[in-house]
Amino acid sequence: MAPDRDPVRLARDVVIFTRRSARQYNRVRSSARDLFVDVYSNALAGACVVMMVASLVVALRNEIAARSIHETSLVAMRWQVLPAGILWMALTYLAFVGIVVVARRLGPVTVGQAEGAWWLPLPIDRRPMVLPSFLRRLGAVGVVASVSYVPFSLLTALDRSPSAHVGAAATFGGGTVLAVAGAAVLQLAPASRALRASIFVGLVPVAVLPFVAAAIWPLVLVGVAATMLVAYVLHRAGAVRGSELQRGGAVSGHAVASIFFIDVNELRRSLVAERASGVSRRGSRYYARPPRRALTAVVRADVAAFLRLQPPPTAALVWQGICVGVALVTPALPVFLQLTVILIAGCVTTAGTGTVARRTAVIPELDVLLPVSPVLVRCSRTLMPALAMAAWMGALTAALAVLGAGPPSLVLLGALAGFGMGAGAVRAATRPATDWTTPPVETPFGSVPRGQLSSLLRGTDMTVLAMVPVLLALYVGVVHPWLILAQIIASATAIIVQVSTPPSR
Template sequence: MSGALVPADEFAAGAADVSGAEGAAGPAGWDDAPGPAVAPAAGRTPVPGARSIRRYTARVARRRSGAGIGEVLGDVYYAVVMTAIGLGVALGLAGHLRTTLPHVPDQALRSGISLPTVVAVVAVVVAGVVLSLSARLGPVGAGGAEATWWLGTPVDRRGLLRPASLRLPVAAGLVGGVVLALLDGGLLADHGLGHVLRLGAGAALVCAALVLLAGHLQSRGVPRRATALAGDAVIAAAPVLALVAALAGWRVAALPDVAWWVLVALAAAVAGAGFWLDTRLGRIRGRDLRESGSVASQAAGALVSLDSRELGRALSDSAARPRRRRVRRMRLVRGPVSAVVVADLTVLLRSPRHLVQLVVSALVPVVVVITPQLAGAVGVVLAVLVSGYVGMLATGEGARRAEMAPVVDRLLPLSAQAVRRARLIVPGVAMLLWSVASFAAVGRWEGAVGPWLLLGVVSAPVWAAASLRAAYRPSPNWEGPLVATPMGALPGGVAAVLARGPDVAVLGMVPVVLSVALGTVLPVVVAVQAGVSAIALAVGASTSTKTMMDRMAEATDAAEAEKKRGTR
């Protein structure tokens, strides 16, 4: 039956088999829906409506899943409780961070940028992320069985695609509203609960409107890549706006209060945009729907399997240029090592998302040190570690693709360890540039740029090693015993797998953390950092996939075996 259309009478018969007595009435069991797109032939059952097809598919899926109403309600209850706990923890962390921020006198607040300005910049970043992700994941798509069976039926696509067109706007609105409400209520806490709720509702409506805008562009044939690049441009512009505001002396005293009539107007506008998009769903090409649906399915599968590398590939490939009009001669290639380096550099330059990610992460410490309320030891340490890790992830795309398809690496006249050493070059150079920008800002904040630049240059190899270690980490073993967790059943040892990469970054940056805490760079700390960087490079270039616990267990077993042989 694959690829063939099911006649309407057979479809109705299948519905009768699933729905039991309710479906035994034949066509009368289907609900009233718009007329069929194709007139039924004489003696044939009329084609059912789109809503009936969706209900029939959902009924079959529920029947074959074996999950009862009790299990569904239990899952919903568990999700609601865990969401409430997560929001409470996030609100508590934001409040704790607010209390640990250094007290800044009023005279110091007149220089740099204010904390509400930083929150406003974060709001711009959230808007760019929503627009970029909505273009990469859809915003309207049909993947898997939906694309195979639904798009080929002689039914109006509006009814079939309506749930898919509402899924992303609702999700983006919820996430965007919660993030802005947490930042306002937990980090600023300068207004009452009503202000926080109105601001969160306004942010939710704006995020939903951005997704609907991406849907309208998709219905008009605008390439999803162009919409994604527009979102990336908004993300890149956010820290630049912060720097311009600092230079020009602009600052936001407090986030504006959103009036109720503004919320009503935004809600009406979002409802009108949603209705307008609903009228244009039938104009989206089937190829675009299949591409969007496949990307969303790939991203969902990566999240379920806890594979961040696959998630990154899905988001990058969805906005990649489908064809190249120019041929690069690769004149820099002089041997196998240079071929690996040029290939990694080409992959990085052809991914605008990673370039934006690298630039924005380098500007985060700059924004933190020019914000008096954030420019403390805790704020600077968090800014360096978090932004450094985010920038590091952008530099390892070549290694991640090589881990997925190592056939090209195996054709090179190099050993596996030599290939990994060659793949350290591009992340090392990129993170060296990142360290120069970030540590120059930290050094200016501390009052001595030279020593901090030296410390940043010496610590740059740690990020490269962490990038390579994260790219070549093994996948979780789903064939072994599973462990019950708040996120569901997960394979044993998944935490050790996910920690490969972040462990090197955290341990390797301990001298930097100590220097920020001390407020100065000591020569002995620079020497220790150089040694730690050398060890990190050796760990990052290693081809062993065993964890530290496995190595310790093997060393213990070998020592016991050697002891037994000695006693004999």
């Protein structure tokens, strides 16, 4: 083949031509003033975020350092048997696993919709087309992961030197690059469960290396492993199937657009994995029973949809294990920090039960066609998330009660809180979209659309309200009768607010 017909050189020429044309197109429609305003706003917002995070980390670090090693926490002292290092390593491993799962969903070797229509049909090498964006993603993920690990390192290792913190953060960043490269390897064999299991097992020793920061060899080892795996992917990136490249590009574009428009529901929809090819029959017998009333049919449909569409409870069980592990860790963490972890776990798990509600919220006009009152339809939507969260909170509070965090009546308090949290999940699934027609409000973090904060807090506010009484009971260690009454009022308020508020979409 003649040199001017080299497929690699031709592919590079196509990529260079496309990106040069895109830069010229953007340069013509952008002004220096707009560029300056964007850079200034982003720099100011970034500086504000860094200052707030730094002040919070310093305050938490001082609080943890001032505590006595024998000071009690939520549970009895005899139960604090889990070394802190084991918990931090487990959390680091879970972070790596989460990065692999999210990166596999997003790509990471992808092409956009326009690139897929313009590049993929050409009979040329695809590597020059997909490698630049893949390398940029690797670099961005490694830098962001390293910077994000610094606060975690400062709070979990008080005796480290500044250079050791930097080494641990760099090691974690290298492990993140290794995880993303592992997700790229999975693109080459999408159906290989053995390969997925091997990658998850191989990340176990990588999760230990950031905690051996006193030496330089962990960073070198992670760097060598990441370089070898990235080199393997770079050599075979052109073998990724075109359908997989387009799928990842569609998911990445959907996620980026959701972040740009500050739409959390759309972001969760974009990250939901495809269902298995087989048809689920969970709840089929219950759904097949002849209903006597229209409301019964709606309830059965919602129950069957929840059983079939709800993802496995892996994430919920992981968060429950994190809450219990934080209570068992020694030396004990501050009580307010343990309660904060429980609050975050409750909010995240609650959001995960709104899958059916988020899908039905896309076309709310269909609910109007049902021969049932809209209030009863919203009650039906709330039933299964409320039962699921009642079971989750009941199991969590039962474990904490066994560990000495409170009396057995704490389980009742947790179950009651779960009903209100389930209502918060459905309320969050119907939060209104951002209104871009109103003038924005200038904040230290940049321009924010009016009403955006209230929209983002919709649903989360009821979830937090439902958890306040049980968190107070955990803090005082006693379940007073007025706390049970307050819990009933809080959960009832969350349910009433949810069923009485029409959807905004």
